[in-house]
Each structure stands twice: as structure tokens, then as C-alpha cells.
Amino acid sequence: MAKKKKAAPRKKAARPAKRSVPARRPAVRAKASVPAADGALLGSVERFLYRQAELLDGRRWDDFIELFTADGIYWMPASPEQTTGDGVPSIFYEDRNLMTVRMKRLRHPHAWSQMTAWGTSHLIGNVAIETDDRRTGELVVRSRFHVMEFRHDATRHFAGSYVHHLRRTSDGFRIKLQRVDAVNAQGPYEYVLQAWL
Amino acid sequence: MRNPLLTDLARTVEPDRVHRTVYTDADIFELEMDRIFHKVWTYVGHESQVKSPGDYWTVQIGRQPMIMTRADDGKVHVLYNRCPHRGNMICSERFGHADKQLICSYHGWQFDMDGKVKAIPLAQGYQGTRLSVDDPACHIKPAPRVASYRGFVFASLAAEGASLTDWLGPAKIAFDDMCDRAPAGEVEVVPNCFRVIQQSNWKIFLENQLDAVHPSITHESTGKAALEVEDDIKRRSGKAPLDYHFLSAFSLPLPKWDGVQTINYPHGHCILQAYMGLRPRDPDTLEYERLMTKAYGEKRMEEILNVGIHHVLLYPGLSVQPPLQQLRAVRPLGVDKTLTEIWHFRLKGAPEAIYRRALGYYNLVNSPSTMVNADDLWNFWKCHQGLSSEGGDWVSFHRNAGQDDEQDGVIKSKLGTSEAPMRNQFRAWSQYMT
Structure with a gap:
């Protein structure tokens, strides 16, 4: 990508007002969305998210992990109020090394609980680019997901929002941070999550 | 058909085996509610x-x-x-x-x-x-x-009965060992509760907690996967975070587990001794030990950090891991459905790094994305299904039966893989139920 000489002056993001009582779910801050003219960018972001979903449903774990930057993190917070996964309980807080452990386990011939019919279907929608920092090449993308899982004659559903912090690289987008907030993340789990949502 | 043993529960438990219906009979479950869960602490x-x-x-x-x-x-x-x-x-x-x-x-x-x-x-x-x-x-x-x-x-829920400290007995070390590890002598809850439901009878979970045979079989996949990545990180950068060891420790070969003793107390409580080696010599641990020495003196600090417990089971409803400051409370929801509530605690006065280390275990082993309990829960469900079958009436707890050392009601297993904890749990079960 050609280096822009003059970066547009960035507006300082407004700090959210401090609340005395934390909101149960943080409200989505209205942000100036990326101009509609940039439909091509939105299209390429959407294709990237669809591809990630396909990799999960197709159990192509290696390729799934490859979508993350070397320091990329997959994070599923323990509660929607959390603003970082660092040093707090999380359902998932995995870098590529921990993701590799999970992948190797899923593929091990003695991963006993994997020896049953298991499949997932991801649907991604409501994709919106929240910020596009041309200077750093980083994008923040919000979307909604619905995952239906069928495992050993039982069906489960998980649905909620993804926030992808994407970096532009010579190989296309890579994920620096993926935040996963399922609306039912805090309920009791019938069984556990063996793979990423 | 009504279980003929319902009116003669003493016949369901023998010293080295139990009748399968104690896990599957809904009427026995109702009696457990009255005679155990509405009586004990x-x-x-x-x-x-x-x-x-x-x-x-x-x-x-x-x-x-x-x-x-x-x-x-x-x-x-x-x-x-x-x-x-x-x-x-x-x-x-x-x-x-x-x-x-x-x-x-x-x-x-x-x-x-x-x-x-x-x-x-x-x-x-x-x-x-x-x-x-x-x-x-x-x-x-x-x-x-x-x-x-x-x-x-x-x-x-019973007006009469043993006091809490009498009922806990020596198993109160679950809380002493956890709190003593804090320079301030107490812990504080991390305000998050993970909840995981098991499709199985509550007793299956408790038996599994101190079952030293199952890790290298049930958790082979996770242990090996973590070991590979841990070794890879060590090759690349010299040392790997303790997170990987938490998981790779499950790949200990079967004979090693014989060296991990269990100590079995009255009321069904039991202890599994430590096997993870949670006292590395990194700067964070050394700083923590300095604060502990300041709080307790060197001799007491050494005593506290050398207690050497992995798990304490407080029968029938609590599994505590003092050196990692976490616990799982067991809430039976039905004869074949059990809720676990999983908590983590901070050692007051300990450095942040010590909390973060144990947090790795909470996230990796005890959260709803656990790579460890994924295979346990699968076994529990299969166990419950198998026990519903009339293909056999008895569940075997014969391993090393009669070979453990018993003194004043305390049973020390000869080998870590002895089924002494299960026999001890059913000794308590019989006392409550009959």
C-alpha cells in the first residue's frame, strides 16, 4: 500500500462518561462509520469474517490460527463489563501457543470426547466497520454471530457479538484481537466449549 | 420397577463395591437430599x-x-x-x-x-x-x-449436629492451606463464578476428583498436546509459562501416580497430595516468598509452602485446590444432573504475579472452555449411562482394598492409585443414609 504523506488529523475519541454503577452490557457507542463509498473495504472485511467462520465449521484449525497475528489473542470475556482479558477471569484468553494446544488436543486420537458426531454452523451478520485507522492500518470491526452446535444428539446455540481488531498485512487481514461476547455466555454451560465459538 | 434395595440401603454398599442403583435411582436421590444434603454443612x-x-x-x-x-x-x-x-x-x-x-x-x-x-x-x-x-x-x-x-x-438445615470445625476435622486444612499462603492470612473472592452442568450423578464427580488413575488416560490428549507446545516454547525461548505445565502435568505416566498418596478422613473427606511442583524459583515466586517470610518468619513460611496438597475433597459438596486458590461447589440438581460452581480467590498481600499464575489454571482447567474437564464430563455422562444398564449390578472399588493403613479412622492409601477415597466416601454415605 502506498504510504500516505499527509495523515488526516485524528479526532480524539471521546472518553465514555464514568458510571457509578457498571452497565450490565456496555452500550454500543455511536461512532462515525466509515463512509458508504468504501463498500469495497466492507466487502473484503465481510469475506474475511465469513472465511474465519468457514474455517471453524470445517475444522481447519491450522488455517484458523493462521488468521491471527503473531501476538494475536482470541478472547471470550467472563463478563460483558470486562474491558481487557489481561489479569481477569476469561472463558477463553488464548494466544497462538494456547490455541495450538487446543488444536493438538482436538486432533489427538485419544481426545475421547471428540469421538462423537460433532458439528457447528456459524452465521455472521450485521458487519460494520467501527474505525479504520489509515495511519496504523488497523480496523475495528463489529459483527453479530450465531453458532448452532450439534453434538451427540444435543443442540446448543450461542449468539452474540464479535469485535475484531484487524491489521492489514501483505497476506491480507490478520486478527490482533478477537473479542467474543455471547449473550448467553454467563449462563450455566451444559457441557463445555471444546473449540472456539 | 421400584428398586427392591430402597428399603434396605445397607445392602447397596459393601466395603469394596457398591450397587449401581445408588447412582441412578431417583428415590435414593431423594433420600440423599433428606439424609445427607439437608443435614450436613x-x-x-x-x-x-x-x-x-x-x-x-x-x-x-x-x-x-x-x-x-x-x-x-x-x-x-x-x-x-x-x-x-x-x-x-x-x-x-x-x-x-x-x-x-x-x-x-x-x-x-x-x-x-x-x-x-x-x-x-x-x-x-x-x-x-x-x-x-x-x-x-x-x-x-x-x-x-x-x-x-x-x-x-x-x-x-439441621438444628442439631456436629459443629462445623468438628465436621471438617483435619480436612479444614483445605482453608488453612489456602489462607496461610496469603501474607495477610486471608483470601478474597474473585467476583466471578463459572457454572458447568454435568449430565451425571453427583457422586461420579466426587469420585473422579481424587482418582489418580484417570488423568494419564482421560487427559492424555490434553497432557500430550500441552507438553509438545511447552517443549517447543522452551526450545525457542528457554522457559515456558506455568500455564503449559498445568496441562502437561496430566501426562504423567501411570506408575508415577502411585507416589501421590491420598489421606482419607471421617465424614468422607479426603486429601490428594501435591504432584505439580508449584514452587518454581522465578523472580515472582522469590518476591512472594520474601513477603511471606516478612509476615510469618522463615521457618513458618517454609512450613506453609511445603504443605504439599493438591486437592481436598469435603464430602459431599466441595472440592478445594488450596495451592491454586480455587474451589468447586457441587450442587446436585437431580439424580442425573449436577451443577458445579467454580470460584477463584486472591491471596491478600501476595504480588499480582502470584494471582495471575493461578488465574491461568482457573481459565484453562476450570472455565467453561476447559480442555481438561471436557473429557471428564464425557466420562461422567458415559458412566451414568452405563450404570443405568442391567448388564451388571456392582461398581468395583477393589483396587488395593484391605491394603491401606488405617489409624483412628484415618486411612492413608498405600499407593496413590488405591481406590481408598471412593471406599471412604461410601463409608460416609452409608453412615448418613442407613
């Missing part, structure tokens, strides 16, 4: 869950929905979650803060946090009736007995 929560007056947490004891509250005088109370008027549940949220009082959403009866009635709308309507507003029947009923040990609150 049940872990309710930690005092720091209800830090300020007005705070509450709801909890299930046996079949009973209860509330733990903090009253204005600072005391912790455990109450039945039921309005004395028409029986409406008082607290419908799992936890929260009541501003000044508990209010019933149906007819507005108001209560202090200790359950005492404070105001009844249209109180004059009770004049001349059999209910007077100063009648104790107008208060929210409290649990008959509530006691706390080092901040861990228990309640019993």
Missing part, C-alpha cells in the same frame, strides 16, 4: 462475596433455594429465599445489592438483611387475625445453623 460462599451490608448471593442447599446476606451490623446470614407471606421468592437475581432492605415484589413486605420483617403494607388488616406482625412467622426463615471458617461460610 453445605458451603454457601465466601464472606467477601457479600462485602457490604445489603449485598446478597443466592445458593441452593439440597433442594432449598437460599440467600446469603450481609446485614447492617456486618453479620452474614443465610436465609430461605421465600417470603413468609405467600411464599414468593425474595431474591430472583443470582446476586445483587438490596438498598436498605429486601422487598417482596408481590405484596411489598419488607425485611432487614437478617430476615426480620420491617414493614408490612396495610398492617392493620392483620388485627384480630391469628397472625400478629411481631410473630416470628413474619420473618424470613433463617438456616438453622450458620458457621464460618476463615471466611468460608457454611450452613446446615
Whole structure:
């Protein structure tokens, strides 16, 4: 990508007002969305998210992990109020090394609980680019997901929002941070999550 | 068909085997509720869950929905979650803060946090009736007995019985070992509770907790996967975070587990000795040990850090891992359905790095994305299904039966892989049930 000489002056993001009582779910801050003219960018972001979903449903774990930057993190917070996964309980807080452990386990011939019919279907929608920092090449993308899982004659559903912090690289987008907030993340789990949502 | 053993439960438990129906019979489960869960001390929560007056947490004891509250005088109370008027549940949220009082959403009866009635709308309507507003029947009923040990609150629904410390006996080391590891001598809850439901009888979970044979078989996949990545990280950068060791420790070869002794106490409580080696020599640990020495002196610090326990099981409802400051409370929901509530604690006065280290275990082993319990829960379900079969009546606990050392009711297993903890749990079960 050609280096822009003059970066547009960035507006300082407004700090959210401090609340005395934390909101149960943080409200989505209205942000100036990326101009509609940039439909091509939105299209390429959407294709990237669809591809990630396909990799999960197709159990192509290696390729799934490859979508993350070397320091990329997959994070599923323990509660929607959390603003970082660092040093707090999380359902998932995995870098590529921990993701590799999970992948190797899923593929091990003695991963006993994997020896049953298991499949997932991801649907991604409501994709919106929240910020596009041309200077750093980083994008923040919000979307909604619905995952239906069928495992050993039982069906489960998980649905909620993804926030992808994407970096532009010579190989296309890579994920620096993926935040996963399922609306039912805090309920009791019938069984556990063996793979990423 | 009704289980013929229901009227003769003594016949369901022998010293080295038990009848399969103790896991699968819904009538026996109901008797367990009455004779065990409504009698023993049940872990309710930690005092720091209800830090300020007005705070509450709801909890299930046996079949009973209860509330733990903090009253204005600072005391912790455990109450039945039921309005004395028409029986409406008082607290419908799992936890929260009541501003000044508990209010019933149906007819507005108001209560202090200790359950005492404070105001009844249209109180004059009770004049001349059999209910007077100063009648104790107008208060929210409290649990008959509530006691706390080092901040861990228990309640019993039976008015009579052994005191909490007598009932805990030597197994109270679960809390001593955890709290002593804090330079300030106490722990504080991390305000997050993971909840995982198992499709199996509660006893299957408890038996698995101290079963030293299963890790290298059930958790082979996770142990090996973590070991590969751990070795790879070590090759690349010299050392790997303890997170990988938490998982790779499950790949210890089977004979190694024989060296991990279990100690089995009255009331079914048991201890599994340490095997993870959680005292590395990194700068964070050395700083922690410096603070511990400052708080306790060197000799006591050494004693505390060398206690060497991995798990303490407080039968029938609590599994504690003191050196990692976590616990799992077991709430049976039905004969084939069990809820575990999973908590983590901070050592007061310890460096942040020590908390973060144990947090890795909480996230990787005890969260709903656990790579470890994924295979346990699968086994539990399969166990429950297999036990429903009439392909055999008895469950075997014969390994090393008769070979353990028993003194004054305390049974030390000869080998870590002895089925002594299961035999000990059923010794307690028989005492409660028959």
C-alpha cells in the first residue's frame, strides 16, 4: 500500500462518561462509520469474517490460527463489563501457543470426547466497520454471530457479538484481537466449549 | 420397577463395591437430599462475596433455594429465599445489592438483611387475625445453623449436629492451606463464578476428583498436546509459562501416580497430595516468598509452602485446590444432573504475579472452555449411562482394598492409585443414609 504523506488529523475519541454503577452490557457507542463509498473495504472485511467462520465449521484449525497475528489473542470475556482479558477471569484468553494446544488436543486420537458426531454452523451478520485507522492500518470491526452446535444428539446455540481488531498485512487481514461476547455466555454451560465459538 | 434395595440401603454398599442403583435411582436421590444434603454443612460462599451490608448471593442447599446476606451490623446470614407471606421468592437475581432492605415484589413486605420483617403494607388488616406482625412467622426463615471458617461460610438445615470445625476435622486444612499462603492470612473472592452442568450423578464427580488413575488416560490428549507446545516454547525461548505445565502435568505416566498418596478422613473427606511442583524459583515466586517470610518468619513460611496438597475433597459438596486458590461447589440438581460452581480467590498481600499464575489454571482447567474437564464430563455422562444398564449390578472399588493403613479412622492409601477415597466416601454415605 502506498504510504500516505499527509495523515488526516485524528479526532480524539471521546472518553465514555464514568458510571457509578457498571452497565450490565456496555452500550454500543455511536461512532462515525466509515463512509458508504468504501463498500469495497466492507466487502473484503465481510469475506474475511465469513472465511474465519468457514474455517471453524470445517475444522481447519491450522488455517484458523493462521488468521491471527503473531501476538494475536482470541478472547471470550467472563463478563460483558470486562474491558481487557489481561489479569481477569476469561472463558477463553488464548494466544497462538494456547490455541495450538487446543488444536493438538482436538486432533489427538485419544481426545475421547471428540469421538462423537460433532458439528457447528456459524452465521455472521450485521458487519460494520467501527474505525479504520489509515495511519496504523488497523480496523475495528463489529459483527453479530450465531453458532448452532450439534453434538451427540444435543443442540446448543450461542449468539452474540464479535469485535475484531484487524491489521492489514501483505497476506491480507490478520486478527490482533478477537473479542467474543455471547449473550448467553454467563449462563450455566451444559457441557463445555471444546473449540472456539 | 421400584428398586427392591430402597428399603434396605445397607445392602447397596459393601466395603469394596457398591450397587449401581445408588447412582441412578431417583428415590435414593431423594433420600440423599433428606439424609445427607439437608443435614450436613453445605458451603454457601465466601464472606467477601457479600462485602457490604445489603449485598446478597443466592445458593441452593439440597433442594432449598437460599440467600446469603450481609446485614447492617456486618453479620452474614443465610436465609430461605421465600417470603413468609405467600411464599414468593425474595431474591430472583443470582446476586445483587438490596438498598436498605429486601422487598417482596408481590405484596411489598419488607425485611432487614437478617430476615426480620420491617414493614408490612396495610398492617392493620392483620388485627384480630391469628397472625400478629411481631410473630416470628413474619420473618424470613433463617438456616438453622450458620458457621464460618476463615471466611468460608457454611450452613446446615439441621438444628442439631456436629459443629462445623468438628465436621471438617483435619480436612479444614483445605482453608488453612489456602489462607496461610496469603501474607495477610486471608483470601478474597474473585467476583466471578463459572457454572458447568454435568449430565451425571453427583457422586461420579466426587469420585473422579481424587482418582489418580484417570488423568494419564482421560487427559492424555490434553497432557500430550500441552507438553509438545511447552517443549517447543522452551526450545525457542528457554522457559515456558506455568500455564503449559498445568496441562502437561496430566501426562504423567501411570506408575508415577502411585507416589501421590491420598489421606482419607471421617465424614468422607479426603486429601490428594501435591504432584505439580508449584514452587518454581522465578523472580515472582522469590518476591512472594520474601513477603511471606516478612509476615510469618522463615521457618513458618517454609512450613506453609511445603504443605504439599493438591486437592481436598469435603464430602459431599466441595472440592478445594488450596495451592491454586480455587474451589468447586457441587450442587446436585437431580439424580442425573449436577451443577458445579467454580470460584477463584486472591491471596491478600501476595504480588499480582502470584494471582495471575493461578488465574491461568482457573481459565484453562476450570472455565467453561476447559480442555481438561471436557473429557471428564464425557466420562461422567458415559458412566451414568452405563450404570443405568442391567448388564451388571456392582461398581468395583477393589483396587488395593484391605491394603491401606488405617489409624483412628484415618486411612492413608498405600499407593496413590488405591481406590481408598471412593471406599471412604461410601463409608460416609452409608453412615448418613442407613
